Amino acid sequence: MKIERCVSEDIMRILELDSCIECAWSKDNFIDSFNNGITEFLKATDGEKILGYVGYDVILDEICINNIAVDAAYRRLGIGTELIKQVINNATETGKNRIFLEVNEQNISAIALYKKMGFELLAHRPNYYGKDKNAAVYVKNIAWK
Numbered sequence: 001m002k003i004e005r006c007v008s009e010d011i012m013r014i015l016e017l018d019s020c021i022e023c024a025w026s027k028d029n030f031i032d033s034f035n036n037g038i039t040e041f042l043k044a045t046d047g048e049k050i051l052g053y054v055g056y057d058v059i060l061d062e063i064c065i066n067n068i069a070v071d072a073a074y075r076r077l078g079i080g081t082e083l084i085k086q087v088i089n090n091a092t093e094t095g096k097n098r099i100f101l102e103v104n105e106q107n108i109s110a111i112a113l114y115k116k117m118g119f120e121l122l123a124h125r126p127n128y129y130g131k132d133k134n135a136a137v138y139v140k141n142i143a144w145k
């Protein structure tokens with residue numbers, strides 16, 4: 001498996017992977033993000049097949065992870081871990097100070113992944129995803145200095 005930068009031709013596959021997420025992005029959201037100069041996308045590939053992806057914004061000294069999804073047939077194989085690891089490596093190599101993300105408090109698998117990767121709970125956002133669907137904000141400080 002390789003982790004590489006996405007190219008705009010990957011958008012349709014990313015959309016497919018993202019469709020399992022409750023508040024999935026639209027095709028236009030992805031096209032805008034590919035062109036906005038602040039969002040980066042990484043993909044996990046096995047040959048030609050994209051097995052998972054992560055998208056994040058780079059703003060000043062911070063990174064904000066917007067989305068991550070792994071093909072349902074390939075979960076629990078460490079792909080999500082490798083994608084997050086690469087985001088952390090990129091943050092470290094470019095001197096960023098912290099990585100933020102928001103996640104539905106009921107998304108047990110994603111929260112377990114983030115905690116395993118050293119993210120800590122920072123705040124709760126009540127009803128962020130709709131009535132009684134709270135978000136949890138997690139942060140990982142980068143120890144690069």
Ligand SMILES: CC(C)(COP(=O)(O)OP(=O)(O)OC[C@H]1O[C@@H](n2cnc3c(N)ncnc32)[C@H](O)[C@@H]1OP(=O)(O)O)[C@@H](O)C(=O)NCCC(=O)NCCS
Pocket residue numbers: 020021067068069070071074075076077078079080081082102103104107108109110112113114116
């Ligand atoms: C969250 C997601 C990206 C994890 O990807 P993955 O490739 O399966 O993750 P990994 O195999 O690297 O798992 C890493 C750790 O996360 C935790 N984890 C992952 N899936 C889990 C599950 N279903 N239940 C409990 N813990 C889970 C475990 O701690 C796991 O480590 P372990 O296998 O050593 O026990 C994947 O489940 C997914 O695509 N979910 C749908 C999209 C989504 O909800 N994205 C998050 C939006 S914020």
